Amino acid sequence: MILLDIEGTTTPLAFVQQVLFPYARAHTHDFLREHRDNPAVRGDVALLRAEYAAEPPSPDLPPWDPEAYVYFLMDRDRKSTGLKALQGRIWEAGYRAGALTGKGEVYPDVRPALERWHGAGIRIAIFSSGSVQAQRNLFANTTAGDLSHLLSGYFDTTTGPKREAPSYQKIAAALDVAPAQVLFVSDVAAELDAARTAGMRTALCVRGSDDSPTSIHPRVRSFAELA
Numbered sequence: 001m002i003l004l005d006i007e008g009t010t011t012p013l014a015f016v017q018q019v020l021f022p023y024a025r026a027h028t029h030d031f032l033r034e035h036r037d038n039p040a041v042r043g044d045v046a047l048l049r050a051e052y053a054a055e056p057p058s059p060d061l062p063p064w065d066p067e068a069y070v071y072f073l074m075d076r077d078r079k080s081t082g083l084k085a086l087q088g089r090i091w092e093a094g095y096r097a098g099a100l101t102g103k104g105e106v107y108p109d110v111r112p113a114l115e116r117w118h119g120a121g122i123r124i125a126i127f128s129s130g131s132v133q134a135q136r137n138l139f140a141n142t143t144a145g146d147l148s149h150l151l152s153g154y155f156d157t158t159t160g161p162k163r164e165a166p167s168y169q170k171i172a173a174a175l176d177v178a179p180a181q182v183l184f185v186s187d188v189a190a191e192l193d194a195a196r197t198a199g200m201r202t203a204l205c206v207r208g209s210d211d212s213p214t215s216i217h218p219r220v221r222s223f224a225e226l227a
Contacts, residue, residue, distance in 0.1 A: 001175060001182045002117055002226075003195075005162075006128040006135065008187035009205045015105040020134075021074070023100055024087040028070050031090050041089065047082030048073075079129040081157045088134035095137055104138035107207065111144040113223030118150045125153035127171060127184070132156050162191045168198035185226070192217045 007013050035041040045066045052069050055061055062068040073083045094100030117124055126135050132154040140148040153175060160167030172179040179199030186192055192202040196217070203226065204217040220226060 001177050002122060002124045003168075003171065003182050003184045003200070004124065004126055005184075005186035005188065005191065005205070006126060006130065006138070008207060009185055010106050010110050011138065012105055012107070012207070015102070016130075019102045020087075020091060023094060024090045025071070025074055027090050027094065028086075029067055031086075031093065032067055032070075035089075041086070044082050044086045044089070047085065048080070051080055051082055079157055079161070081131075084129060084131040084134065084156060088131035088137065091134055091137050095141060104142040106142045106144050106147070107222075108144075109222040109224050111142075111147060113226065114147055114150040123152045123175070124150060125155065125171070125175060126151060127155040127159070127162065127167075129157055129162060132158075162188075163194050165194045165197040168195045168200055172198070172200070183226070185220070185223075189215050189217060 004010055007016050032041070032045075048066055048069055049064070051073075052061075052064055060072070062072060070083060070086065073080045091100060114124060126139070128135055130138075135154045135156070136148060139151060140146050155171050155174070159170050159174075168182075168184065169179060172182055175182070180201065182195075182200045183203060184192060184195040184200045185203045185205050186195075187205045187207065189204060192204060192215075196202050202217045204215050204219045206219050206221050
């Protein structure tokens with residue numbers, strides 16, 4: 001079983017930061033207004049309201065308003081479950097309307113590796129701070145084609161934080177495998193530390209220059225290095 005991170009592992013950070021995030025920000029106002037009666041969107045807003053209520057006092061915190069709070073979270077790159085769910089819905093609407101035409105970029109080694117693993121009967125799942133819906137949208141609309149048929153599971157922060165071991169234990173249980181049967185690949189050492197604490201095997205994915213400190217996790221520069 002292989003569990004993959006997205007940003008910096010399968011997908012360059014630039015695509016997410018320069019295409020997806022700006023699109024979500026530019027369409028937040030209209031999306032909230034047009035879908036204010038949608039039960040799913042109302043659920044996202046309820047999550048945001050609960051997160052807002054738990055915020056420590058700060059002069060930077062705006063008075064409660066869903067749109068203003070979304071921008072507040074975006075500006076701080078918060079891994080907010082409510083925010084990620086809302087962003088995923090905005091991107092889904094954009095893809096459906098043809099307004100979001102940019103394909104999700106994946107590194108050249110990604111599709112061949114997914115096909116090789118899938119062909120060998122190895123299941124592949126994704127764990128990202130982006131919502132499950134956003135993950136599905138990305139892998140169904142990549143520069144290498146639709147990769148969704150090669151993936152067997154998606155997990156986001158509704159499972160738990162990516163830097164906490166119980167999240168990985170929950171994922172293994174959901175996949176009905178022992179943690180030791182899972183290889184987690186990420187570009188963030190702290191996430192790998194949590195996965196290893198949970199009993200998973202790990203690999204640190206290094207794209208580009210390698211200026212990261214010494215790590216206990218085996219390093220790979222390409223998925224081709226993962227047998």
